[in-house]
Structures are given as structure tokens and as C-alpha cells.
Amino acid sequence: MTRYALTLEFDGATFFGLQRQDHGPSVQQAVEEAAHAITGEQVTLHSAGRTDSGVHALGMVSHLDIEKSFEPFRLMEGLNAKLRPDPVAVIACEVKPDDWHARFSCTGRAYEYRICNRRAPLTLDRGKAWQVSRHLDADAMHEAAQALVGRHDFTTFRSAHCQAASPDKTLDRLDVRREGEWVIVEAAARSFLHHQVRSMVGCLALVGQGQWRVQQVAEALEARDRQALGYNAPPDGLYFIKAKYPD
Amino acid sequence: MTRYALTLEFDGATFFGLQRQDHGPSVQQAVEEAAHAITGEQVTLHSAGRTDSGVHALGMVSHLDIEKSFEPFRLMEGLNAKLRPDPVAVIACEVKPDDWHARFSCTGRAYEYRICNRRAPLTLDRGKAWQVSRHLDADAMHEAAQALVGRHDFTTFRSAHCQAASPDKTLDRLDVRREGEWVIVEAAARSFLHHQVRSMVGCLALVGQGQWRVQQVAEALEARDRQALGYNAPPDGLYFIKAKYPD
Numbered sequence: 001m002t003r004y005a006l007t008l009e010f011d012g013a014t015f016f017g018l019q020r021q022d023h024g025p026s027v028q029q030a031v032e033e034a035a036h037a038i039t040g041e042q043v044t045l046h047s048a049g050r051t052d053s054g055v056h057a058l059g060m061v062s063h064l065d066i067e068k069s070f071e072p073f074r075l076m077e078g079l080n081a082k083l084r085p086d087p088v089a090v091i092a093c094e095v096k097p098d099d100w101h102a103r104f105s106c107t108g109r110a111y112e113y114r115i116c117n118r119r120a121p122l123t124l125d126r127g128k129a130w131q132v133s134r135h136l137d138a139d140a141m142h143e144a145a146q147a148l149v150g151r152h153d154f155t156t157f158r159s160a161h162c163q164a165a166s167p168d169k170t171l172d173r174l175d176v177r178r179e180g181e182w183v184i185v186e187a188a189a190r191s192f193l194h195h196q197v198r199s200m201v202g203c204l205a206l207v208g209q210g211q212w213r214v215q216q217v218a219e220a221l222e223a224r225d226r227q228a229l230g231y232n233a234p235p236d237g238l239y240f241i242k243a244k245y246p247d
Numbered sequence: 248m249t250r251y252a253l254t255l256e257f258d259g260a261t262f263f264g265l266q267r268q269d270h271g272p273s274v275q276q277a278v279e280e281a282a283h284a285i286t287g288e289q290v291t292l293h294s295a296g297r298t299d300s301g302v303h304a305l306g307m308v309s310h311l312d313i314e315k316s317f318e319p320f321r322l323m324e325g326l327n328a329k330l331r332p333d334p335v336a337v338i339a340c341e342v343k344p345d346d347w348h349a350r351f352s353c354t355g356r357a358y359e360y361r362i363c364n365r366r367a368p369l370t371l372d373r374g375k376a377w378q379v380s381r382h383l384d385a386d387a388m389h390e391a392a393q394a395l396v397g398r399h400d401f402t403t404f405r406s407a408h409c410q411a412a413s414p415d416k417t418l419d420r421l422d423v424r425r426e427g428e429w430v431i432v433e434a435a436a437r438s439f440l441h442h443q444v445r446s447m448v449g450c451l452a453l454v455g456q457g458q459w460r461v462q463q464v465a466e467a468l469e470a471r472d473r474q475a476l477g478y479n480a481p482p483d484g485l486y487f488i489k490a491k492y493p494d
Contacts, residue, residue, distance in 0.1 A: 011371045056371060080367055089367035120327055120336040124258045124303060124375060 001065050004075060005102060006031070007092035008047075008060040012235065013127040014087060018051045018060070027051075027088055031062070034082035038075070039068050048106040048243035052195075054235030056128065058112075059091075061243035063102040100245075108172070108244030109192060113185040113201045114237045117178075129182075130201075130237035136208030138183050142176035144207040145185075147218035148200055149174055155224040157203075159195035167224075169193060176204060183208065186241075195232060202231030248312050251322060252349060253278070254339035255294075255307040259482065260374040261334060265298045265307070274298075274335055278309070281329035285322070286315050295353040295490035299442075301482030303375065305359075306338075308490035310349040347492075355419070355491030356439060360432040360448045361484045364425075376429075377448075377484035383455030385425035391454040392421040392432075394465035395447055401440050402471040404450075409441035414471075416440060423451060430455070433488075442479060449478030 008027065016024035020032075028045045035043045047062040066075075076093035083089065114129040116122055117136045122129060148157075151170040158167055173188040185204065187197050203220055206212040212230060220228040255274065263271035267279075275292045282290045294309040317325075323340035330336065361376040363369055364383045369376060395404075398417040405414055420435040432451065434444050450467055453459040459477060467475040 009367070009370050011373070058371075077366065084368060087370040087373060089370050091365070091367045118338070119324065120256070120338045121331060123256050123334040123336050124305075126258070126334060128371060 001067055001098070002069055003063055003065050003096045003098055003100060004070070004072060005092075005094050005096045005100070006062045006064070006076075006079070006090050008057055008062055009089050009091050010057050010060070011087035011128075012051060012054045012056045015053060017053045017055070018047055018049065018057075025086075027057075027060075030083060030086045030088050031064070031079065031090075034079045035064055035066070037082045038078045039066050041067055046102045048102050049109055049240050050194075051238075051240050052235050054127070055238045055240065057240040059242045060240050061102050061106070061245075063096060063100070102243070105245050106191075106243045107246060108188060108190055108242075109240070110186070110188045110242040110244075111192070111197045112239045112241050113187070113197060113233065114239065115183040115185070115201075115205065116181060117183050118181045127236050130234050132183075132205060132209070134209045136178075136183050136205065137210070138176050138178035138208065140214055141183070141185075141204040141208040144212075144214040144217040145174040145176055145200070145204055148221060152221055153224050154193050154196055154221070156220050156226060156228045157196045157199035158193040158226065159199075160226065162194035164193050167193065169196070174200065198233045198235065198238060199229055201233040201237070203229065205233065206230040248314055248345070249316055250310055250312050250343045250345055250347060251317075251319060252339075252341050252343045252347070253309045253311070253323075253326070253337050255304055255309055256336050256338050257304050257307070258334035258375075259298060259301045259303045262300060264300045264302070265294055265296065265304075272333075274304075274307075277330060277333045277335050278311070278326065281326045282311055282313070284329045285325045286313050288314055293349045295349050296356055296487050298485075298487055299482050301374070302485045302487065304487040306489045307487050308349050308353070308492075310343060310347070349490070352492050353438075353490045354493060355435060355437055355489075356487070357433070357435045357489040357491075358439070358444045359486045359488050360434070360444060360480065361486065362430040362432070362448075362452065363428060364430050365428045374483050377481050379430075379452055379456070381456045383425075383430050383452065384457070385423050385430050385455065387461055388430070388432075388451040388455040389423035391459075391461040391464040392423055392447070392451055395421050395468060399468055400471050401443055401468070403467050403473060403475045404443045404446035405440040405473065406442035406446075407473065411440050414440065416443070421447065445480045445482065445485060446476055448480040448484070450476065452480060453477045
């Protein structure tokens with residue numbers, strides 16, 4: 001048995017999320033079926049993050065165990081051939097020790113949220129960004145975001161379906177910057193609650209539009225109440241960027 | 248009658264090109280129908296470039312004449328509302344004098360060609376770039392490209408269906424650069440022949456992969472023969488970026 005770590009890129013628009021679902025296609029099912037087609041083995045994909053329907057990945061890290069031995073490059077090529085035409089690609093593949101785990105060994109996750117801040121509807125970026133018509137003050141958003149950095153009870157920013165044992169998380173970084181008509185939010189933490197990034201971005205966008213004062217984000221956090229949430233941003237703009245592991 | 252200049256962004260994948268076609272949807276038809284829905288008038292869209300099926304635009308410039316008077320911002324908003332769900336958006340709109348013409352007044356066109364240079368198939372960028380598996384030497388491509396800059400007979404790089412009176416064109420700029428796994432080609436000229444950018448990029452990619460020597464691009468140009476063309480790059484990676492006009 002060999003454990004292979006896969007770095008995955010995918011367009012979340014056509015999937016019902018990363019994890020296997022009874023009601024529609026998932027990234028997990030696509031990769032497991034591709035692996036089965038190559039190996040004849042029933043494999044299970046484990047991943048650093050559990051992204052929702054519509055959420056994309058540029059660098060999701062996953063692993064699977066295979067009895068047959070493969071040169072990692074050959075396995076990657078074979079998986080990519082079988083994954084067509086699904087919009088999932090294996091962009092890196094390497095052998096890992098048996099006690100390495102894509103989810104449990106992961107010590108850091110990074111997400112990016114892309115807002116296209118303009119009046120005109122999206123064309124080339126449709127499904128791949130959140131279009132916000134009203135002007136966003138990215139500096140005010142960044143200032144408000146800093147109240148969320150650190151260890152907090154993130155109940156306000158947590159989905160009702162979140163399965164985490166505790167609402168306490170440590171947010172390492174939440175940076176907001178403008179690039180032309182784009183506003184980019186970068187978030188990094190050891191782990192996130194379900195909907196946490198989208199919920200934080202939704203509230204920051206209210207600040208950016210002047211509907212919330214900067215201080216209201218801190219107040220929403222302190223309320224520890226989902227009812228205090230201003231807005232949950234759509235999945236379209238969210239990208240899983242990177243998973244970090246100890247060397 | 249007022250003449251309005253429109254800056255258009257569109258995803259070319261779902262259109263049979265910019266110009267009206269009998270056999271399928273076009274950007275021109277989409278915009279003309281949106282304008283008709285607002286004004287009740289039969290309008291004709293004139294554009295700086297005539298992009299093919301699958302070719303995208305970030306800044307196509309077009310114009311149309313309308314009898315009714317509109318505040319440009321309102322016209323833009325109205326067109327965008329009517330254009331939904333077509334992947335075309337009006338990103339700028341302004342009033343122009345009657346003797347200003349989107350095509351005939353245009354003194355410069357700029358295109359960008361995006362190559363994703365990696366083994367893995369495209370996911371998020373599918374239909375929006377050309378994926379080339381073999382490593383490309385962007386420096387060699389840039390060097391080869393310089394032989395095409397200047398005034399030349401571009402017969403080799405011209406489609407059999409090109410309607411231009413002469414194959415002589417002046418290419419102002421053809422720059423190739425690498426950005427991570429991307430190779431970007433920028434082309435600028437007063438005007439281009441049909442398929443000229445895609446034909447030039449196709450040959451440069453042969454140089455990049457080491458299948459052609461740098462000097463072979465100059466030799467293909469000198470041959471003045473379509474048979475000397477190495478490869479016509481697919482439309483997916485081509486973007487009309489900008490149209491220039493005298494102040």
C-alpha cells in the first residue's frame with residue numbers, strides 16, 4: 001500500500017462540493033472513480049478542506065492509498081486522463097509516509113475570496129467571482145477585518161450545519177486589498193468553521209459599501225450569535241488556495 | 248440621432264464570433280437585440296475588431312446610433328439588463344461625434360494570447376486559454392517574435408478567408424513573457440489580418456517547444472505562403488484587449 005498526496009485544482013461550479021453526496025456529483029466521487037478506473041481498487045479520497053458546492057480550488061491537498069505501485073507522475077497523468085471532461089485536475093502528486101494525512105496532518109489552510117466591484121455583470125468570470133455593484137472601500141474592509149484576527153468564538157460566522165466540536169478558532173490573517181476593479185480577501189488559519197470565510201466576507205462587504213460601520217464587524221463577533229451575521233457571501237468567489245503541513 | 252461608443256467585454260465561447268452570422272448567435276446580434284428592446288429602434292453595431300468564434304474581449308470598442316436620447320450611464324445599465332444571461336457586458340458607454348467610427352476611426356488594436364504551459368488539463372480556465380503540455384521557452388519565443396515586428400507581407404500568417412485588400416501590415420509589438428505556468432503573448436498593430444495573431448502564436452509555440460529554430464519564424468514570414476505556417480493556435484486563448492483612437 002502506498003499513500004499518494006494529490007494537489008487538486010477544480011472548478012466548483014459543476015459539483016455539489018468536494019465531499020461525496022447522494023444527490024449529485026462531487027470532486028471526491030470524480031477522483032475516486034478515476035483512481036478506480038486505473039487501479040481496479042476501491043479508494044477513498046481524504047482532503048485538507050471540505051469545500052461547498054460552487055467553491056473552487058487552486059491547491060486543495062488530498063490523499064489516497066493504492067495497493068499497486070505507481071510512479072507518482074504516471075499516476076497523475078493517468079488520473080488526469082480519466083478525469084476528463086470533469087473540471088478537476090491533479091496538478092501535483094507525491095508519495096507520503098503512511099502516517100501522513102491530508103486532513104489531520106494539515107496545520108494551515110489558506111483561502112482567497114474574489115469580488116469584482118463594478119456595475120456591469122460578469123462575463124468571463126461568471127461563477128468565478130462575486131460581483132458587487134456598489135463601490136467598496138477596501139481600506140475600511142481591511143481595517144474591520146483586523147477585529148477578527150486572533151483566537152475568538154466565531155459562532156456568528158458559522159453555518160447552522162457546521163459539525164465542528166467548538167466555535168473557537170484562531171484566525172491568523174484576514175487581509176483585504178484592491179486591484180483595479182477587484183477586491184481580494186485573503187484568509188489563513190489552522191482550520192475554519194463551515195461558511196466562516198463566506199460569512200466574514202459578507203460582513204466586510206457591508207462595511208465596504210458603507211452599510212455597516214467598521215466597528216460593527218467586531219460587534220457581530222462579540223454577539224456570538226448567527227442572527228448577528230450581516231450577509232453570507234456567495235460561494236462563486238471562494239477559492240481554496242493552499243494547505244500547509246509540517247516539513 | 249446620437250452615436251454611442253460602447254466598450255464590450257465578452258466570453259467568446261458561446262458565440263459564433265462577434266459579427267452577425269446566419270448559423271448561430273453572435274455578439275453583434277445580442278447587443279443589437281438588447282438595444283432594440285430598449286429603444287424600439289433597429290440599430291447596427293459597428294466594432295473595432297471582428298473576432299472569431301471562441302475569441303474573447305476585455306475591451307472591444309463598438310458603436311451604435313440611436314434616435315432617442317439617453318444618458319450614457321442609463322443606456323449602459325439598460326443594455327446590461329437586457330443582455331442577461333448572455334456573457335456580454337457593456338463596461339463603458341459615451342457619446343461620440345457623428346463622424347467618429349468604432350472601426351474606421353480606430354488607429355490601433357491590441358490583443359493578448361494566454362497559454363497555460365503545464366501537463367494538467369485546464370479546469371477554471373477551460374475555454375479561456377490554450378493548454379500546452381511541453382515546456383515552452385518564452386525567451387526563445389520572444390526572440391523569434393521580433394522578426395515579425397515591422398512592415399511585412401503577412402501572407403503566411405493570414406487565413407484563406409481573409410478579406411483584407413492587401414497582406415501588408417505593420418506589426419508594432421509582439422512580446423512574449425512567462426508568468427509562472429503562464430506564457431503571455433501581447434500583440435499590437437494598427438490592424439491585423441484574419442487569424443494573424445493565432446497564426447503567429449502557433450508558430451512561436453513551435454519555437455518554444457524546440458520543434459522550430461528561432462530563425463524559422465523569419466523564414467516562414469519570408470516564404471509568403473500559407474503552406475509555410477507551422478500551426479494556427481486555437482481561439483480559446485485569444486483576447487481583444489484594447490482599441491486606440493486619436494484624442
